[in-house]
Amino acid sequence: xxxxxxxxxxxxxxxxxxxxxxxxxxxxxxxxEEENKEEIVSGSLHxxxxxxxxxxxxxxxxxxxxxxxx
Numbered sequence: 001x002x003x004x005x006x007x008x009x010x011x012x013x014x015x016x017x018x019x020x021x022x023x024x025x026x027x028x029x030x031x032x033e034e035e036n037k038e039e040i041v042s043g044s045l046h047x048x049x050x051x052x053x054x055x056x057x058x059x060x061x062x063x064x065x066x067x068x069x070x
Contacts, residue, residue, distance in 0.1 A: 029047075040056055043055075
């Protein structure tokens, strides 16, 4: 159970092997703005297939579809 909590809490490069676009299930590309030894602190994930971007802020990727974000 702790492993799942770690996945939810922080964006890590290892997650790129399992993450897909929540809208179309396409491949996500990672753009890193800031990274430390363990986590991606800020950046974005982008799906070329459906042209949707997902921000990474304070190590947390926001994978909500655009129409469900605040």
